[in-house]
Amino acid sequence: MTQLARKKIAKLERLAELAAVHANEGGESLWREAFRRLRHNPAAIVGAVILGIFVLVGFVGPFLVPFSPTQTGLGFVSEAQNIIPGPSAQHWFGLDHQARDEFSRMVVGARQTLLVGVVATAFGLFFGCLIGGLAGAAYGLGGKRGRSLDNVLMRFIDMLLAMPGLLLAVSIVALLGPSLTTVMIAVGFVSIPTFARLLRGSMIAQANAEYVVAATSLGVGRRKIALSHILPNSVAPVLVQATLTLATAIIEAAGLSFLGLGNPDPATAEWGAMLTDALARFEFAPRLAFYPAVGIIITALGFTLLGEAMREALDPKLRK
Amino acid sequence: MALLNVEDLTVVFGGKDRADVRAVDGVSFEVRAGEVIGLVGESGCGKSVTSLALMGLLPPKGNKVTGKAIFDDGVNLLSTDQRTLRDMRGREIAMIFQDPLSSLNPVVPIGVQVTEVLARHRGMTGERARKEAEALLDRVGIPDPRRRLKEYPHQLSGGMRQRALIAMAVACRPRLLIADEPTTALDVTIQAQILELLKELVHQDGTAMIMITHDLGVVAGLCDWINVLYAGRVVETASRHSLFAQPTHPYTHGLLASIPRLDSVRGDRLNPIPGSVRDLLPWVEGCAFAPRCERVLESCVEGPPALVGGAHAYRCVNPFGADS
Incomplete structure (x- = not known):
């Protein structure tokens, strides 16, 4: 075994040990208390139920759908005669313009939407927190040099903020070529500035807290103070924002698909693209626009409800 | 020989667009090993600024510190670099703050906060650090330390929180302890207990202590030497006996x-x-x-x-x- 590997293992063991020492029992932490308040908030429960159903559909739905979402010719469709069959016992949501089962496409589309929302938000969260955390720690603890680093990072963020979100996303897709991955990157990229500024501000506010001075007075190192003291006290607003961003990410991803910048394969079931297809047939089959629109609205609502409830639960001013 | 020799310590707060404020104005005093000295004065007389300046904890901007504070005939605490100070803080000099609740990290269990100091200065980790932390909490009179280590600051009573902070401050047996109004935020009954505890710890370890307070009752029972501060200057300095007698x-x-x-x-x-x-x-x-x-x-x-x-x-x- 190499020296490095041995060191790594020793470190992991130490971490596991620490976690074991501190994880069990414990008392009621800030998070547990927030969770308890969350459980008593009806909005949070409604949001959680919506999201629960959404996630369930996204995960297991595609295995249970009655028809393949890409199978065409399930019935008689004539766009020239304005005939697209509506809901029936066999096809619950009716057929679409290529005679595919609309219900199956909605269910499979849920997975796509969930994937885009989560991956895009995770992308933005990761890079936003990286930049914001670095800037916040540098500004709060790094002295003069830290402040210059913070300045450089934040001016970069300002540049991103100067561009309208959707326009920025469209430019990124144009640059990288339309695909599902590109949509996720573009939507995530747009949310980077929000996360970065939020975490930075939150960390700077904590940097002058008394417990930070107290830890400093005991000789605790700056990296340790940033990671184990300031960061845990600063993440609450970022988590709330992440939940809310999931909602906007879904809407933005649908928007990009709607503009024809999503997955270029017309066969894939994707709510935003379905909306685009529906637009051309809106006059005689408005229900085709109704399903994906309602899907997008309800999931976005679920995330927003939960996010707002989380904000309330974690807000120290609203705590009893 | 003095453990800490403060000479002509001056802290001026000022900025481009405000008038300079001389918060501490030429304060000199010395602390001998094992001695307890008091800095007494009302709010705004510069006693807390003095302690923060000695620890190098004043914000990096907007103030100017001059003078000398020679620790152990070697390092000048006021001019040495932050790296050296970080090594000294907690190991050579430690500080106890006024408000125990805000001085503890609310989202981190007590145990982590205590073991952190042990890891930093004494290289202790894992089970060994936990055992030592338990012994420390026990030493400062926290009952059932094993359970308390896992608890969060808000689950402890005010007195217990201050005890935990004291445990962290004495974890590495520093030679100088600066106590900045350690009892102000506590009930009167708890105040006496905390002072008694400090007295005992300082006596056992031979630690010198600077007790900062506005309460003459506190210094009367604790300090060997007392400096009275007013508007940033020492206005009277005497042994405890002499000061209270005359x-x-x-x-x-x-x-x-x-x-x-x-x-x-x-x-x-x-x-x-x-x-x-x-x-x-x-x-x-x-x-x-x-x-x-x-x-x-x-x-x-x-x-x-x-x-x-x-x-x-x-x-x-x-x-x-x-x-x-």
Whole structure:
């Protein structure tokens, strides 16, 4: 075994040990208390139920759908005669313009939407927190040099903020070529500035807290103070924002698909693209626009409800 | 030989668009090993700024610190780099703060916060650190330390929180402990317990301590030597015995007279010092205490009074005892 590997293992063991020492029992932490308040908030429960159903559909739905979402010719469709069959016992949501089962496409589309929302938000969260955390720690603890680093990072963020979100996303897709991955990157990229500024501000506010001075007075190192003291006290607003961003990410991803910048394969079931297809047939089959629109609205609502409830639960001013 | 020798410590707060404020103005004192000295004064007299300056904990911007604070005949705490200070903090010098609740990280269990110090200065990790942390909590009188290590600060009582902070401060047996009003945020009954604990720990470890307080009762029971501060300067410095037997500066006298006494007649009014610290005169123009002083003379405002009087020194031209 190499020296490095041995060191790594020793470190992991130490971490596991620490976690074991501190994880069990414990008392009621800030998070547990927030969770308890969350459980008593009806909005949070409604949001959680919506999201629960959404996630369930996204995960297991595609295995249970009655028809393949890409199978065409399930019935008689004539766009020239304005005939697209509506809901029936066999096809619950009716057929679409290529005679595919609309219900199956909605269910499979849920997975796509969930994937885009989560991956895009995770992308933005990761890079936003990286930049914001670095800037916040540098500004709060790094002295003069830290402040210059913070300045450089934040001016970069300002540049991103100067561009309208959707326009920025469209430019990124144009640059990288339309695909599902590109949509996720573009939507995530747009949310980077929000996360970065939020975490930075939150960390700077904590940097002058008394417990930070107290830890400093005991000789605790700056990296340790940033990671184990300031960061845990600063993440609450970022988590709330992440939940809310999931909602906007879904809407933005649908928007990009709607503009024809999503997955270029017309066969894939994707709510935003379905909306685009529906637009051309809106006059005689408005229900085709109704399903994906309602899907997008309800999931976005679920995330927003939960996010707002989380904000309330974690807000120290609203705590009893 | 002095463990800490503070000479002419001056802290000036100022910025481009505000007037300079001399929060600490040429303070000198020394702390011998194992000795407890008191810095006494009301809010705004510069006692907390003094302690923060010694620890190098003042914000990096907006202030200027001059003077010398030689620790153990070697390092000048005021001019040394932050790296050296970080190594010294917690190991050589530690500090206890006023408000135990805000001085503890609310989202981290007590145990992590205690073991962190042990890891930093004594290289202890894992089970060994946990055992030591348990012993430390036990030493400062926290019952059931094993359970307490897993709890969060808000689950502990005020007194217990301060005990936990004291445990962290004495974890590495520092040679100097700075206690910045450690009992102000606590109940009176708990105050006495905490002071007793500090006294005991300092005695056992031979630690020197700087006790910062506005409460003369605290210094009376604890300190060997007392410095009374007013508007950033030492106005009287004496041994405990001498100070309480013969308060010489009118400010010290006023502080002592303002303490309510059990044996005073019911209905007697309290004797506060009139005015507030805001009514001060800049020292360069004369005695800063002159506007509030009952023994004020014309010569008081003719220039800054010097610190006179040998071992029991005072900064006053018309001290108590001068006319009798």
